[in-house]
Amino acid sequence: MPCMDKMQGQSRRAVILTIDDEQAIRESFHLYLEDYGYTVIEAENGRVGIALFESHKPDLVLVDLRMPEVDGLRVLEHVVSTSPDTPIIVVSGTGVIDDVIEALHLGAWDYMLKPLQDLSVLLHAVRKNLDRSRLILENRMYQEHLEVEVRKRTEELHQAYQAVQQTNQQLQQSEKKYRSIFESLTDVYFQVDLDGVIAEISPSVYTNIEHQREALLGNHLWDLFVEADVCQGMRARLNEVGVVTDLEALLFDGNGLERSCSITATRERSSEGGGRIYGVFRDITERKQAEAQIEHQAYHDSLTNLPNRRLLLDRLDLALSRSKRHGYAGALLLIDLDRFKTINDSLGHSVGDQLLCEVALRLANVLREEDTVARIGGDEFVVLLSDIGSDTQAAARRAQGVAEKISYELSLPVRIRDHELYITPSIGITLFPIQNEDSGVVLQHGDTAMYQAKAAGRNAICFFRPGMQAEADKRLDMEKDLRLAIARDQLKLFFQAQIDENGEVCGAEGLLRWEHPQYGLIAPDRFIPVAEETGLILPIGEWVLQTACEYITKWSKGELSQSLSHIAVNVSPWQFRQPDFPLQVEKILARTGTDPRRLGLELTEGVVIDNVADTADKMASFKAIGVKISIDDFGTGYSSLSYLKKLPLDILKIDRSFIEEVTVDESNAAIVGTIIAMADHLGLEVIAEGVETQEQLEFLYNSGCKRYQGYFFSKPLPVEQFELFVSDSIRRRLSNCES
Ligand SMILES: Nc1nc2c(ncn2[C@@H]2O[C@@H]3COP(=O)(O)O[C@H]4[C@@H](O)[C@H](n5cnc6c(=O)[nH]c(N)nc65)O[C@@H]4COP(=O)(O)O[C@H]3[C@H]2O)c(=O)[nH]1
Structure with missing residues (x-):
């Protein structure tokens, strides 16, 4: 940078080029200026002067105007055109004043007239112009520095402006975002002053508790609280610790109804002593209702x-x-x-x-x-x-x-x-x-x-x-023992004979007994309900069928064959309702080689009329293979004539309770008479159960009932005794025939 060279030149010795064709003048200038600390170089004419100017770049040029070859004006033009900041002083004789004027026009900084009487004039001119040159340089540098600074500042301002613009934009975007979040909040955001006056509340207050935001602004948040003590509690807590979290409170909705809300709020104090409370609440009514319902269900029977x-x-x-x-x-x-x-x-x-x-x-x-x-x-x-x-x-x-x-x-x-x-x-x-x-x-x-x-x-x-507790405990023990009864071979099938109108054994009913090692022989009424409650009735029922079929097969071959042409067993509703029950029976029949026509199944009225279609299907499949179906305890349940007509039944068994009173209670007698007539009308056989006396038998016989079962003839007997009973009755019959 030329300016900087010049500035640095000031701290070193200034170089002065003196161009004059008169040696004496050159030398006097040289000697004089060197004494004042300048370095002086000399040129005897304009051509040499330009060359030295180019090679040494002096800080100041003293030039004579009139010189051979290249005069001072040409030197002046060269210096002004190549280095306009270099001070150039023309030194001229008094006779060429016009040249001096031209030189000043062309750019000379100063002039001196020869002969110089006092060289201090020279020194003064040199110092003055060097100072001026330095000032110009400094000024230019300052200008240049200023421009750089201005450019820098302008750039910085520009950048700052752009940054502000960007921040503004971001602010706008964030404000927009905040607005849209605020407006689409599912929870309700609120801001109130310390007195509870609502300064801001999100529009979601409508979807939550059906209040219009605009109607709430300026009103007291506390007015929404249903329970004054909860509101007081929340305010006290905000005062003391500054926050409440998940506080459950009832708020009035826009229709004056109560809604459960969960509130979280913070109190903020300002330095001036004021402050605000802000927070959110959420309508949790549905959750509370669901919780209450779950709670209710946990403690109540759903039916x-x-x-x-x-x-x-x-x-x-x-x-x-x-x-x-x-x-x-x-x-x-x-x-x-x-x-x-x-x-x-x-x-x-x-x-x-x-x-x-x-x-x-x-x-x-x-x-x-x-x-x-x-x-x-x-x-x-x-x-x-x-x-x-x-x-x-x-x-x-x-x-x-x-x-x-x-x-x-x-x-x-x-x-x-x-x-x-x-x-x-x-x-x-x-x-x-x-x-x-x-x-x-x-x-x-x-x-x-x-x-x-x-x-x-x-x-x-x-x-x-x-003392009752002991009995109940016994029942529990029974349940436990019953589970092992089949495996331990404790179940027995007794048989009770059925008698025809001629007094001959014509069949039997298989009746279950449990030979308990501790309690002795237990009647089915005591353990069948337990078996039904526990599901044990299914394996027990299967055992009964299997055992009965084994005896049927045995008896079908010997002398008992004719008397025991029909053996019936009881079927529990649980057994009968199994979808594959007919198949189970068929398998047992096949396994034991039993003639299905010799087997009878006794069902209670309840089983018969529960799901009539299914019952009819099952009965039909039994009828198809020859298994006979009887309705046990007939008259005690809900059977109606219309059901009976629809079902492929074979036998009605009149319940013991009717027979018991048949000779003393007229209405029972009438019922029994009706059942017999109805069965006859439907083409069904009838058996009277629980015949205990001669009178009962006579009544039944006279009413048209042709088959009987009861203690009058025989109690249910263990197999051996039963076989003996039947054999005896055959023998008796034979001997009667012979006599
Ligand atoms: N007072 C008196 N009673 C008489 C007379 N004749 C017969 N009984 C009794 O009356 C019941 C007739 O059997 P049920 O009505 O099928 O009633 C049966 C039947 O519902 C059920 N049960 C018996 N064995 C089985 C079985 O193997 N499976 C199922 N599921 N139930 C059975 O237990 C019930 C009671 O059977 P049991 O105690 O053997 O009682 C039998 C029998 O001993 C009489 O003249 N007077």
Whole structure:
């Protein structure tokens, strides 16, 4: 950079080029200026002067105007054109003043007239012009520096401007984004001042609690709270700790209804003492309802909506501790519906369900509000009576009264669809507190008493006695033992003869017995219900069929063949309802080589009318192979004539209960007469069951019943005795024939 060279030149000795054709002048200038610290180079004419100017780049040029070859004006033109910042002083004689003027026009910085009387004039001119040159240089440098600075600043400003523009744009975008987030929030964002005045609230407040945002702005957030204490609590907490998290509160919705909301809020204090509260809330009404429903379902029976076992035990715990504390007595009533299973099995589950709902309704109507009625199993209801007296006697009387009322209400007929149903309850009652028993024990006592009521012949009310528990335990033991009965060969099939109108054995019914090693011979009425409850009836039923078929095959070959042409066995509803039951029977027949025409199956009325189509199909497949079907206990169930006509039946067995009274009760006699006539009309055989007396037999005989079974002829007998009984009767017949 020329400027910088020149500036640096100032700190070194300045170089002065003196161009003059007069040697004396050159030398005088040289000597004089060197004394003042300048370096002087000399040129004797303009040509040499230009060359030296080019080679040495002097800081100042002193040039004579009149010189041979190349004069001072040419030197001046060269210097001005190539280095306009180099000061050039023309030194001229007084006679060439016009040249001096021209030189100044061409760019000379100064002039001096020769002869110089005082060389200090020279020194002054040199210093002055060098200073000027330096100032010009400095000024230019300063200008240049200024321009650089301005350019730099301009650039910086430009960049700053662009940055601001960009920030503005980002701000706008972020504001837009914030707006759209704010407007599409599912939760409700709110901002209120410390008094609760709403400064901002998101539009989602409408979808959440049906308030218009605009209508809320400026109003108090606190006015939305349903519970003043919850609102106070939240404000106090915000004051104390500055935050509340997931606070559940009820808020009024736009229609004045209550909605459950979860609120999270923060209080922010400003330095000036003010502040704001901001936060979000969410409508959790549906979640709360779902939770309440789940909670309800966990504690209630889904069919009747009554409390379930869990809730009952909770309430019982509460009643127990209250009664222990205050000395009140309470009672627990366990209610089981007699013959409910028959109704359910025969008329279908939907009728069964409706019946249970009706029972629930009737129970609720009988009781006080503070009593609890619960359903704890299929047809098992429990009533909890708390605080019913301060002494056991009074409590027992109250409980008995309630039980009787329940018994009465439940035994009134129930009409469901086309059916008029009659049910009776077996009720077990236990009082509490007896000792320090817990709810589980109280329930168990009630259960035991209820089983006792059932055992007492159903439709009974029975109080718990301590000794009962042992009996209940025995029943449990029986269940355990029954599982092993087949494997341990404890099941036996007894046979009871069936007699024809000539008094001859014409068949038999196989009846199950259980030879228990501890309890002796157990009758089927005691263990068949247990087998049905536990599902053991299926393997047991199969065993009965298999065993009966084995005997049929055996007897079909010997002397008993004619007398025992038909052996019937009982079939449980559970067995019969298995889809492959006919196949199972066929397999057993094949396995044992039994003639199907010798086998009879006894079904209860319930089985027959439950799912008539399926029953008819199964019966038809039995009929096709010759197996006979009889309806057992006929007259006790819900059979109707129309069903009977549709089904391929063979035999009706009149229930023992009718036969029992047939000679003393006219209505029973009429029923038996009707059944016999009806069977005759339908082309069905009839057998009377439970014939015990000569009178009964005569009545039946005279009414047209041609087959009988009962103690009058023989009890059910073990196989050996039964075979002897039949052989004897054959022998007797033969001897009668002979005589
Ligand atoms: N008081 C009296 N009773 C008489 C007289 N004649 C017969 N009985 C009894 O009446 C019942 C007739 O059998 P059910 O009605 O099929 O009633 C049977 C039947 O429903 C069921 N059962 C018996 N064996 C089986 C079986 O192998 N499978 C199934 N599923 N149930 C069976 O147990 C019930 C009771 O059987 P059991 O105790 O053997 O009782 C038998 C029999 O001993 C009489 O003159 N007077």
